[in-house]
Amino acid sequence: MESYFLRRLLGVLPTLFIVITVTFFLVRLAPGGPFDQEQALTPEVRANLEAAYGLDQPMLVQYGRYLAGLARGDFGPSFKYRDFTVTELIAQGLPVSLGLGVAAMLLAIAVGVGGGILAALRRGWSDGAIRSLAVLGIAIPSFVAAPLLALVFGIYLGWLPVGGWEGRLQDAVLPVVALALPITAVLVRMTRGGLLEVLTSNHVRSARARGLPESRVILRHALRPALTPVISYVGPATAAILTGSLVVETIFNLPGMGRYLVQGAVNRDYTLVLGMVIVYATLTILMNLLVDLLYAWLNPRVRMDNGAP
Amino acid sequence: MSDVAALALPEAPSRRGLWFDAWRRLGQRRTGIVCLVVLAALAALAIVGPFISPYDADTPDWRAVAVPPGLTDGHWFGTDRLGRDLFVRTLDGLRISLLIGLAATAISLLIGVTWGALAGFVGGRTDALMMRFVDILYSLPFLFFVIVLTVLFGRSPILLFVAIGAVGWLTMARIVRGQAMVLRRREFVEAAIAMGVSTPAIVWRHIVPNALGPVIIYATLTIPQLILYESFLSFLGLGVQEPLASLGSLVAQGAAEMESAPWMLLLPAGALVLMLVCFNFLGDALRDALDPQSHG
Numbered sequence: 001m002e003s004y005f006l007r008r009l010l011g012v013l014p015t016l017f018i019v020i021t022v023t024f025f026l027v028r029l030a031p032g033g034p035f036d037q038e039q040a041l042t043p044e045v046r047a048n049l050e051a052a053y054g055l056d057q058p059m060l061v062q063y064g065r066y067l068a069g070l071a072r073g074d075f076g077p078s079f080k081y082r083d084f085t086v087t088e089l090i091a092q093g094l095p096v097s098l099g100l101g102v103a104a105m106l107l108a109i110a111v112g113v114g115g116g117i118l119a120a121l122r123r124g125w126s127d128g129a130i131r132s133l134a135v136l137g138i139a140i141p142s143f144v145a146a147p148l149l150a151l152v153f154g155i156y157l158g159w160l161p162v163g164g165w166e167g168r169l170q171d172a173v174l175p176v177v178a179l180a181l182p183i184t185a186v187l188v189r190m191t192r193g194g195l196l197e198v199l200t201s202n203h204v205r206s207a208r209a210r211g212l213p214e215s216r217v218i219l220r221h222a223l224r225p226a227l228t229p230v231i232s233y234v235g236p237a238t239a240a241i242l243t244g245s246l247v248v249e250t251i252f253n254l255p256g257m258g259r260y261l262v263q264g265a266v267n268r269d270y271t272l273v274l275g276m277v278i279v280y281a282t283l284t285i286l287m288n289l290l291v292d293l294l295y296a297w298l299n300p301r302v303r304m305d306n307g308a309p
Numbered sequence: 310m311s312d313v314a315a316l317a318l319p320e321a322p323s324r325r326g327l328w329f330d331a332w333r334r335l336g337q338r339r340t341g342i343v344c345l346v347v348l349a350a351l352a353a354l355a356i357v358g359p360f361i362s363p364y365d366a367d368t369p370d371w372r373a374v375a376v377p378p379g380l381t382d383g384h385w386f387g388t389d390r391l392g393r394d395l396f397v398r399t400l401d402g403l404r405i406s407l408l409i410g411l412a413a414t415a416i417s418l419l420i421g422v423t424w425g426a427l428a429g430f431v432g433g434r435t436d437a438l439m440m441r442f443v444d445i446l447y448s449l450p451f452l453f454f455v456i457v458l459t460v461l462f463g464r465s466p467i468l469l470f471v472a473i474g475a476v477g478w479l480t481m482a483r484i485v486r487g488q489a490m491v492l493r494r495r496e497f498v499e500a501a502i503a504m505g506v507s508t509p510a511i512v513w514r515h516i517v518p519n520a521l522g523p524v525i526i527y528a529t530l531t532i533p534q535l536i537l538y539e540s541f542l543s544f545l546g547l548g549v550q551e552p553l554a555s556l557g558s559l560v561a562q563g564a565a566e567m568e569s570a571p572w573m574l575l576l577p578a579g580a581l582v583l584m585l586v587c588f589n590f591l592g593d594a595l596r597d598a599l600d601p602q603s604h605g
Contacts, residue, residue, distance in 0.1 A: 015445055026457055135593075139585040141537050143544045143557070144578045147564035155568055243452050247544060251564060262545050265456050277453050 004296055012285055019281045020070070024063055027270045053077065066274075075275035080267045086275035093257035094279065097249070100172065100256065101241045104179035108237070112184040113230060116191025120199070121218070130188060137185025142244040146178035146251045175248045182244070183237045190233060194226035201225075224298075231295055238287040242280055331522075334598040341594025344587035351584055355404035364394035367552050378572050387572045389562060399577050402554040403584070409470045409555075410536035416474025417535070418528055421481025426516045428482070429489025431508065440486065447479050452538060459547045469548055473538045477531050484527055488520035522599040529595050533588035540581060556581040 050056045054065060069076055075086035119130040153159050153174060160173050198204060199222055207221045208214075246258035253259075257276060264272035364370065364384070369392035378387040378395075386395035428439040455472045492498055492515070501511050517524075540557030542548035549555035556577050563574030 018445070023454075023457060026454075135589060136586065139533070139589050140582050141541065141585070143541060143564075144560060144582060147560070147567055147574055148578065150564075151567050151571060151574065239452075243541070247541065250545065261453070261456070262547075265459075265545075265547060273457060277457060280453055 005293060008289055008292060012289055015285055016282060019285075020067070020278055021063075023274055023277050023281075024066060025059075027274050028059060028062065053079070070278075075278070076271040078264075078269055078272045080264070080269040080272070086271050089260050089272065090257065090275060090279055093255060093260055096254060097242075097245050097256035097258060100175055100179060100248070100254070101238075101245060103172065103176045104241055104244075105183070105234070105237065107176060108180040108183035108187060109230075109234075111180070112187025113191050113227070115184070115188040117195060117218075117223075119188065119192045120195040127192075131192070134185040134188040137181050138189075140181070142178055142182060143247040143251070145181050146175070146248050149174050149178055150251065171252075175252045175254060178248050178251075179241055179244045183240060186233065186237070187230060190230055191226065194229055195222060198222045198226045228295065228298060231298070232291060235284075235288040235291040239284050242283065331598045338594045338597060340590050341598070344591040344594070347583065347587045348591065351403060351580070351587075352407060355400050355407060358400035359397050362394060362397050364397055367393065369393055377570070378576070386576045387570070389573055390566060390570075395559075395573065395576060398554045398559060399556070399580055402556040402559050402577060403580055405466075405549055405553060406536050406539055406556045406581070407584070409466065409473070409539045409549075410532050413470040413474035413477060413535040413539070414528055414532045416471060417477030417481060417531060418524070419478075420475070421478030422485050422517060422520075422524060423512075424478065425482035425485030425487075426489045426512045426520065427508075429486035430493050430512050430516050432490070432493065436486070440483075443479050443482050452476065452541070455538070455542065456545075456547055459542060466549060466553075469539065469542065473535050473542075476538065477535050481524070481527055481531065484523050485517075485520050488523060489516045492516050492519050526592060526596045526599055529588060530592035533585045533592075536581075536588075537585065556584075 047056070054062060057065070066076065073087060075090065078084050078086050078089060081089060115130050115134075119127045154161065161171055204217060204222050207217045212221075242258075245256060246262055248254070249256040249258040250262055257279065260272060261276040261280075263269070264276060359365065362385070370384070370388060371392055373382060373384055373388050374390065374392040376382070376384055376388050378385060384394050384396065386399055388394055389398070424439060424443070428436045455476055458472045459469060489512075498511060498515050501515055506514075539548055540555060540560070543555040543557030544561045546558070546561065549558055551558075559577035560574065560581065563570075563572075563577055567574040
């Protein structure tokens with residue numbers, strides 16, 4: 001187990017390094033610069049600006065400096081938010097985004113797994129209803145669900161605030177629900193499918209034959225194997241939540257990281273985009289690692305492999 | 310190429326050939342057929358719709374700014390804040406979203422099928438390396454790279470579908486690889502190897518056509534996913550640019566006006582969701598039809 005853990009942990013570093021390098025050079029090699037959109041700058045001003053941000057140095061020097069900065073936790077200055085460093089912007093946005101994401105993930109797992117179990121155990125109309133809702137949930141994108149939720153619960157019913165962020169619990173309800181919806185839908189399907197399959201397997205039949213009560217059969221014998229695919233889905237779900245947060249933060253006007261990435265992208269604020277992509281990639285990679293380790297812990301066979309599938 | 314076609318779709322299917330059976334089973338699933346019809350209708354509407362309406366997509370109608378939907382004045386879906394007809398704009402958006410979705414799916418098919426078939430057929434270290442690459446890409450939030458790409462290289466529709474297509478091929482590669490690994494051990498492939506047929510020829514003439522069923526199923530499910538990506542980027546203002554409309558950009562404009570003019574949000578959003586739901590149901594129906602063993 002320890003060697004597996006160590007190997008996976010070391011495997012993260014090259015991936016991260018590749019992500020940083022590729023993004024850095026993509027950003028720097030692209031035509032156009034961060035100072036293009038302002039009114040035509042005189043060549044001297046432009047040269048001064050570029051010198052101030054180190055953009056006049058050779059590419060490799062810039063890359064080396066960026067890496068050295070990163071090692072100290074310094075993502076460089078933002079080109080557009082002149083008074084802030086990217087690190088400061090990340091420090092502002094990350095807690096909000098992270099809080100929303102974790103809440104959405106927990107909600108999705110609770111409702112999704114619960115709904116899936118319910119659908120699998122009660123065949124009939126409730127099963128059909130839950131399945132149809134799940135298909136709708138998968139097909140309705142977050143950027144449609146979020147404004148619809150705001151329209152219905154915020155404007156027509158007036159139950160919840162539709163924008164702004166004052167740190168109150170009710171400010172977070174609609175964004176969290178909008179983020180959780182598509183993942184809940186997938187989890188319902190997965191749990192239902194997995195459980196139905198396990199319920200026909202031999203070990204469940206023998207547990208029933210031994211006269212165990214049904215609740216014990218489900219909880220002790222069926223649920224654990226049925227939920228292993230759910231655990232491996234948490235990795236992709238993290239990516240989905242991070243992506244969805246871009247939209248949800250824009251719609252509900254929340255001060256998270258997603259908004260900075262979108263604005264940075266529109267403004268061609270290179271260092272900001274670079275920093276955001278690195279943070280998002282790190283979050284996803286770490287989450288995937290966590291999921292893999294959990295999976296290996298539950299499923300000892302995985303550990304025996306040499307990493308390659 | 311004719312051989313590929315012949316293997317894939319025999320012109321005169323025997324009474325109970327694979328594809329004949331698949332069509333029959335698809336016909337028995339009402340949701341699948343309904344969705345196919347709805348999608349065909351949507352596509353037809355997207356193509357001819359703009360000619361039915363008396364208005365066109367860009368010209369503002371200053372006598373009718375932000376009017377709600379109605380039948381009397383020809384603005385069936387109402388108009389937006391600039392007096393542009395939303396019926397025509399929604400259909401334009403539908404067409405662009407469909408086109409980008411289909412083109413991007415074609416690209417992801419091309420990359421994914423080639424990659425997966427090669428990896429699965431060649432096997433060994435090449436396979437491990439190629440699939441490790443897929444694993445790494447898989448673990449990244451790839452939409453972020455599309456965002457970076459679209460920002461950096463301008464926002465042309467061509468870049469948009471190339472970038473989106475380059476994102477969508479990973480799962481396809483995994484599915485095809487699995488098929489190829491099974492097919493590699495079949496007698497007719499072994500025979501082809503023994504006869505000295507080259508690897509690319511075996512992959513294209515024997516592996517790919519025989520893996521076509523899962524490929525079709527997954528392609529049907531890839532289309533809505535890539536349409537979703539496109540709409541997502543357009544929603545953020547990073548995709549299709551004005552004056553062109555995409556369903557995503559229409560939803561974004563509608564969301565900004567939803568308090569005073571909910572139809573600007575509801576109609577394009579409805580069109581998008583209808584299309585996505587139909588593609589998903591169709592994919593499920595196809596899976597049941599082509600792969601009777603699975604009950605997903």
